[in-house]
Amino acid sequence: MVNDEKRGAVMKRGSVTVLKAAIFAIGIVVLSLCIFALPSLAKSLAEMYPEFAYLRYPVLLGLYLTTGPFFYALYQGLRMLHLIENGKAFSYLAVYTLVRIKYCASMISILYIMGMIFLLTQNALHPSIAIMGLVILFSSIVIMLFSAVLQSLFKNALIMRLENELTV
Numbered sequence: 001m002v003n004d005e006k007r008g009a010v011m012k013r014g015s016v017t018v019l020k021a022a023i024f025a026i027g028i029v030v031l032s033l034c035i036f037a038l039p040s041l042a043k044s045l046a047e048m049y050p051e052f053a054y055l056r057y058p059v060l061l062g063l064y065l066t067t068g069p070f071f072y073a074l075y076q077g078l079r080m081l082h083l084i085e086n087g088k089a090f091s092y093l094a095v096y097t098l099v100r101i102k103y104c105a106s107m108i109s110i111l112y113i114m115g116m117i118f119l120l121t122q123n124a125l126h127p128s129i130a131i132m133g134l135v136i137l138f139s140s141i142v143i144m145l146f147s148a149v150l151q152s153l154f155k156n157a158l159i160m161r162l163e164n165e166l167t168v
Contacts (some may be wrong), residue, residue, distance in 0.1 A: 073104035098151040106145035
């Protein structure tokens, strides 16, 4: 029985470490894209399509604005993993962390909707841009809904835990 508990703790620690590494990898990839790929891509697209060159900086600004909530959500994900690692998954801190992730996903969704409406009004919403925007939009909506469900579950588990502590 003790070996099973030790194995479970090691597996949990290993899983959390893999998830932390994945969050760091995602952050590094997105940061690299923002620093290196996006500016050069925007420049080359402005040269290829001079009729849309005036949209270069507004589109870049919109994309950079979405990285704020994105990186904050990644940070909150790391905090959540730290809480899980320390056995505080069902705490008020974990619930508030999920609330923040939900708000970040909501903000990203709103920014992408606004950006796609802006591009649509400028007759610059190419189908491939619309598809990429919709993929990101629906992904953030899924993350928002998943965070809301987890928040509700964690809150209920926390309430049940507090009720059990009071009865003992």
